[in-house]
Amino acid sequence: MIPMLQYKYATDSNPNYTTTGKSSLKFQLINQRADFSFALFSGGLSNPNLVAVSNSITFANPKAPVFPRLAQGKSWNEMTVTWTSGYDINEAVPFVEWGIEGQARMRSGAGTLTFDRSMMCGAPAKTVGWRDPGFIHTSFLKDLWPNIEQFYKLGHRLSNGTIIWSKKYKFRSSPYPGQDSLQRVIMFGDMGKGEHDGSNEYSNYQPGALKTTDQIISDLENIDIVFHIGDLTYANGYISQWDQFTAQVEPIASTVPYMVGRYKTDYGMFRFCIADTEHDWREGSEQYKFIENCLATVDRQKQPWLIFAAHRVLAYSSNYYYGQEGSFEEPMGRESLQKLWQKYKVDIAFYGHVHHYERSCPVYQSQCVTSEQSHYSGAVKGTIHVVVGGAGSHLSDFSQVQPNWSIFRDHDFGYVKMTAFNHTSLLFEYKKSNDGKVYDSFTISREYTDVLACVHDSCEATTAAS
Ligand SMILES: [Fe+2]
Known part of the structure; x- marks a missing residue:
């Protein structure tokens, strides 16, 4: 059986289709390593009957390397490049050619992975949802010079010596940790995908995904790194x-690091500690040690901006479901981790999972530590917690109760941009995906001595009772 990828109704372009038999539909096709055909069905999705199938159409090279995505490697001066092709290692040797324009070119080999139907857990991945994923290649570009534009091309060397090339891409290598320069970060969760041609696909319920993607692409010259939590x-x-998603984000992910998963990473004046909420984070767990190590090992004099992020809300959300539970968080989230955020003076913590935007005051033990809402300075008395899960998937409702710590809520699609101007000045902006305009913002101005200052429970434990 040939899997159906996208569909439209013949009545989409002509409501009188059933009487005239005439309709014209446009589809945008991406290279998915195989020929495409169009099929006409009667009976709708519930009772489809095949009426006709078109001739197949073929890409010039169905196996061509496509959809490169970048991510920072284990250290700041390493960039990983991952892409998709139809070339197994028996047929061609995958590599990346890269370097600084006008200087010697380098080549780095790539590893190749794939998976087959038997490795899927169950339906639909094993059945109607199965489709050959092709080959996933990853190369590690090492010893990058800081902050310089690099070009790169994906290559596959065939056994006869011919090289199949991708087009040429560019990225700017990451700043040296602590480097004082303009650094701009995008943060969001729960984006999903959509089709620019207006066609439908299975599990099609992320109405904001394309808006977010397109806003970020339009601002790409002013963005240095993206975190999709x-x-x-x-x-x-x-x-x-997965091909459709990697094709959708390709303009972003091929140009700036597009970070997913659990990791510690440094970007100039930022340190990011990203947790995985599908695994235990409680005290004594392996992950708790990872989080503490990440927060504890940063030199705040060089990297003042300390950011925590995780998919599920580990601290504060007045989403309807958390509100119903009366917990406003994942069980044991805040209880387990707030002492780490407080001790190590995390500036901002981000979460997804809940599909909207919400910002807390700087908060500790559910108490706002300041009444200030738009400009923060001085000692880090509490962490600002932000839910930024409204990048595309169907929106979540808020609870009717808005707790004191919740100072801004928006039931719409959006994402966050943080701009570090230098070691003492940070701008936070929440932008709607509809228009790219700023709907919530604040600034932080802070000296290193402010980070050193003892605050509640940061130097020695006390109770919040007053
Ligand atoms: Fe989600």
Whole structure:
């Protein structure tokens, strides 16, 4: 059986289709390593009957390397490049050619991975959702010079010596940790995918995904790194949707590091500690040690901006469901981790999972530590917690109760941009995906001596009772 990838109704372009038999539909096709055909069905989705199938159409090279995505490697001066092709290692040797324009070119080999149907857990991935994923290649570009524009091309060397090339891409290598320069970060969760041609696909419920993607692409010259904190495609077992997602974010992910998963990473004056909420984070767990190590080992004099992020809300959300539970968080989240955020003076913590935007005051033990809302300075008395899960998936409702710590809520699609101007000045902006305009913002001005200052429970433990 040939998997159906996208569909439209013949009545979309002509409401009188059923009487005239005439309709014209446009589809945008991406290279998914195989020929495409168009099929006409009667009976709708619930009772489809095949009426006709078109001739197949073929890409010039269905196996061509496509959809490169960048991520910072284990250290600041390493960039990983991952892409998709139809070339197994028996047929061609994958590599990246890269360097600084006008200087010697380097080549770095790539590893190749894939998976097959038997490795899927169950339907639909094993059944109607299965589609050959092709080959996933990853190369590690090492010893990058800081902050310089680099070009790169994906290559596959065939056994006869011919090289199949991708087009040429560019990225700017990361700043040296602590480097004083303009650094701009995008943060969001739960984006998903959509089709620019207006076609439908399975599990199609991320109405904001394209808006967010397009806003970020339009501002790409003013963005240095992107963090997508979980819920990427909502492919839900339909393998071809991973190609659709990587194609959708390609303009972003091929140009700036597009970070997903659990890791510690440094970007200039920022340190990011990203946790994985699908695994235990409580005290004594392996992950708790990872989080503490990440927060504890940064030199705040060089990297003042300390950011924590995780997919599920580990601290503060007045989302309807958390509100119903009366907890306003994942069980044991805040209880387990707030002493670390407080001790190590985390500036901002981000979460997804809940599909809207909410910002807390700087807060500790559910108490706002300041009445200030738009400009923060002085000692780090509490962490600002932000839910930024409204990048595309169907929106979540808020609870009717708005706790004191919740100072801004928006039931709409959006994402966050942080701009570090230098070691003492940070701008935070929440932008709506509809228009790219700023709807909530604040600034932080802070000297290193402010970070050193003892605050509640940061130097020695006390109780919040007053
Ligand atoms: Fe989600």
